[in-house]
Amino acid sequence: MANIKTNENKTKAxxxxxxxxxxxxxxxxxxFNPDEAENFxxxxxxxxxxxxxxxxxxxDLDCKEANKKIDELMSQGYGTIxxxxxxxxxxxxxxxxNKLNLIFEGSLGYFGVGSIDGPTxxxxxxxxxxxxxxxMAGKVVIEKNAGSCFGxxxxxxxxxxxxxxxARTGIDQKGGTIIVGGDAGAFTGFMMQRGRIIILGNxxxxxxxxxxxxxxxxxxxxxxxxxxxxxSPMTKSDIDWIKRKLKVAEIGENxxxxxxxxxxxGKKLWNYDALEPTEKKGxx
Amino acid sequence: xxxxxxxxxxxxxxxVGNELQAMxxxxxxxxxxSTGYALYADNDGQNFIMRFKVGENVGEGSSSVNEDxxxxxxxxxxxxxxxxxxxxxxxxxxxxTPYSYRYEMKYDDDLMEFSKKIESIESVEILSIGKxxxxxxxxxxAQAVLDRYDLGKVTGTHAxxxxxxxxxxxxxIKSAHPFWGYPFSDVSVVHNGQLTNYWNNRRVxxxxxxxFMSECDSELIAVYLAEKMRNGATLEEGMKDSxxxxxxxxxxxxxxxxxxxxxxxTMAAKPLVLYESDELVAMGSxxxxxxxxxxxxxxxxxxFDGEVKVWQI
Numbered sequence: 001m002a003n004i005k006t007n008e009n010k011t012k013a014x015x016x017x018x019x020x021x022x023x024x025x026x027x028x029x030x031x032f033n034p035d036e037a038e039n040f041x042x043x044x045x046x047x048x049x050x051x052x053x054x055x056x057x058x059x060d061l062d063c064k065e066a067n068k069k070i071d072e073l074m075s076q077g078y079g080t081i082x083x084x085x086x087x088x089x090x091x092x093x094x095x096x097x098n099k100l101n102l103i104f105e106g107s108l109g110y111f112g113v114g115s116i117d118g119p120t121x122x123x124x125x126x127x128x129x130x131x132x133x134x135x136m137a138g139k140v141v142i143e144k145n146a147g148s149c150f151g152x153x154x155x156x157x158x159x160x161x162x163x164x165x166x167a168r169t170g171i172d173q174k175g176g177t178i179i180v181g182g183d184a185g186a187f188t189g190f191m192m193q194r195g196r197i198i199i200l201g202n203x204x205x206x207x208x209x210x211x212x213x214x215x216x217x218x219x220x221x222x223x224x225x226x227x228x229x230x231x232s233p234m235t236k237s238d239i240d241w242i243k244r245k246l247k248v249a250e251i252g253e254n255x256x257x258x259x260x261x262x263x264x265x266g267k268k269l270w271n272y273d274a275l276e277p278t279e280k281k282g283x284x
Numbered sequence: 285x286x287x288x289x290x291x292x293x294x295x296x297x298x299x300v301g302n303e304l305q306a307m308x309x310x311x312x313x314x315x316x317x318s319t320g321y322a323l324y325a326d327n328d329g330q331n332f333i334m335r336f337k338v339g340e341n342v343g344e345g346s347s348s349v350n351e352d353x354x355x356x357x358x359x360x361x362x363x364x365x366x367x368x369x370x371x372x373x374x375x376x377x378x379x380x381t382p383y384s385y386r387y388e389m390k391y392d393d394d395l396m397e398f399s400k401k402i403e404s405i406e407s408v409e410i411l412s413i414g415k416x417x418x419x420x421x422x423x424x425x426a427q428a429v430l431d432r433y434d435l436g437k438v439t440g441t442h443a444x445x446x447x448x449x450x451x452x453x454x455x456x457i458k459s460a461h462p463f464w465g466y467p468f469s470d471v472s473v474v475h476n477g478q479l480t481n482y483w484n485n486r487r488v489x490x491x492x493x494x495x496f497m498s499e500c501d502s503e504l505i506a507v508y509l510a511e512k513m514r515n516g517a518t519l520e521e522g523m524k525d526s527x528x529x530x531x532x533x534x535x536x537x538x539x540x541x542x543x544x545x546x547x548x549x550t551m552a553a554k555p556l557v558l559y560e561s562d563e564l565v566a567m568g569s570x571x572x573x574x575x576x577x578x579x580x581x582x583x584x585x586x587x588f589d590g591e592v593k594v595w596q597i
Binding site for chain 1 (some may be wrong): 550551552553555557568571572574575579581583584585586588589590
C-alpha cells in the first residue's frame with residue numbers, strides 16, 4: 001500500500017487499477033488497419049470454386065467424420081458439395097465459415113448447419129431441433145418441416161423453412177431473418193433481441209414472450225401473445241420488405257402480405273435503445 | 285434425457301421386436317442405463333400373459349442391493365401357491381432370467397385384487413398382465429435386452445419402448461420403463477421428461493387405492509391414466525386431461541390392446557418426431573430412430589404443444 005501514488009485527479013481506487021468509466025451505451029468500435037491484415041486471418045476458411053462439384057455419401061460416417069470430410073473437400077477447393085444419405089444424423093454441416101453451396105439430399109437431425117458464416121445451404125428434407133443455431137451469415141433453405149428451436153440465437157442471414165416448425169422458433173434471436181411457410185408452435189420469438197421472423201401460417205401460444213426487440217409478422221391465427229409482446233400497425237415499408245424477402249425465399253407467391261399481423265416488444269429495457277442509429281443498423 | 289420410440293402397423297402384423305430394437309438402439313445415446321419393450325404380440329388372445337420379477341438385476345451398473353439367488357426360487361414358489369389360492373390356472377411357465385418369469389394363465393376375476401395379492405409377496409413385482417402385451421425391461425441397451433429375452437422373433441401390430449437415462453430414481457428394473465397401467469390388462473406407458481407434481485398426485489391416487497411400485501415420476505402417468513379409465517374415461521379423454529393434471533415437461537406414449545397414443549406437454553419442451561402413413565405410424569425422440577426402420581426419404585414432423593393423438597390398429 002505504501003507504494004501507491006495518488007494525485008488530486010485520481011481516486012485511491014483508480015490508483016490501484018480499479019478503473020471505472022461512465023457507460024455511454026455505445027458499443028466498442030474496432031477499426032480495421034490494412035497494415036495488420038495478417039492478424040485478421042479467419043481460421044478454417046477456404047477459397048472455393050462453385051463450379052467444382054462433388055457428391056459425399058455420409059451413410060457410413062458419423063457426424064465428426066462427415067464434417068471433417070466437408071472441411072477437407074473445401075480445402076481442396078470444392079465449392080458445391082452434395083451430401084447424400086444424411087439419414088437424420090445430428091450436427092451435420094456445422095461451422096462452415098466461408099462461401100459454399102451445400103446441398104443435403106435428405107433429412108438432418110439435431111443442430112444441423114449450426115454456427116455457419118456464409119454458405120448457401122439447401123436441405124431437401126426435414127431438420128431436427130436447433131437448425132442453424134447461431135448462424136452469422138448465409139442462407140439456409142429447408143424444403144420440409146423443422147423441429148423446435150429453429151434458428152435459435154441466429155445473428156444474421158436468412159433461414160427459410162417451407163414447411164411447419166416446432167416450438168420456440170427464433171429463441172434468443174439476435175439478428176437476421178427467419179421465414180416459415182407453414183405453422184409455428186408455442187413460444188415463437190421467445191426472448192428475441194433483434195431480427196425479424198415471418199410466419200405465413202398460424203402460431204401457437206405465447207408469441208414473442210419476453211421479447212426485447214425485433215419484429216414478428218404472422219399471416220395466420222395467433223394462439224396468444226406472450227408477456228411484453230404487442231401488436232403494431234403494418235406500414236408500407238413492412239409490406240415491401242416482406243414481399244422482397246418472400247421473393248428471395250421463393251415461397252408465398254400469392255400470399256396477401258397486407259393482412260399480416262405485426263408483433264413487436266411492448267417494453268424497452270432501460271439501456272437497450274442507447275445505441276447510436278448507425279450502430280443499431282449494423283447490429284440488425 | 286431419455287429416448288422413447290413407438291410404432292403401429294395398421295391392418296397387419298410385422299416383426300415389431302426387431303423393429304423396436306433398431307429404433308431404440310439408434311436412441312442409445314439418450315439413455316444407456318436400461319431398455320424396455322412393450323410389444324403387442326400376435327398371441328391367441330385366450331390366456332393372460334403375466335410377466336413378473338422376483339428380484340433385481342444386480343449387474344450392469346445396477347443400484348440394487350445384491351441378493352443370493354436362492355431367495356428368487358422361494359419367492360417364485362410363493363407366487364405359485366398364491367396363484368393356486370386365487371384360482372388361476374397356470375398353462376405355461378418360462379424362466380427368462382434368474383429373476384424374471386413369463387406365465388401364461390387363465391384367470392377370470394378382478395385383476396386389481398389379483399395383483400395386490402401377488403405383489404404382497406416380498407420383492408415380487410408384476411411387470412405386466414395382458415392378453416397380447418409382452419412387457420420386458422432390464423438393464424443394458426436395446427440389443428442386450430433383445431438377446432437376453434429372445435425378442436427378435438416377436439411379431440405383432442404395435443409396440444412402444446424406452447431407453448432410459450436415470451435421473452429421478454435408481455438404475456434398476458423397477459424404475460425402468462415401460463410401466464404397466466395397473467390394474468388394466470394390456471396398457472403400458474413410456475415417458476420422456478420430468479413431472480414436478482409427482483408427490484401431490486401420488487398422494488391423491490394412493491388414497492384412491494392405486495398402486496405405485498417405484499419412486500420414478502414416470503410411473504405416475506400410467507397410474508394417472510389407469511385411474512381415469514377406471515372411472516369411465518376413454519384413453520384419449522384421460523390423455524387430454526393429463527395435459528393439465530400433470531405438471532412438468534413430458535412427451536409420453538401409451539398403448540392398449542388395439543391402440544397407440546402420444547401426448548406432448550403444453551410447453552413442447554420434450555422432443556418428438558412423427559411419421560404417419562396409412563399403413564404405419566412411427567415416432568421417436570429423434571428422427572434417427574424412425575430412419576432406422578425407414579431408410580428411404582419420408583415426410584416427418586414435430587407435433588405441436590399440447591397435442592394428443594391416438595391411432596387404432
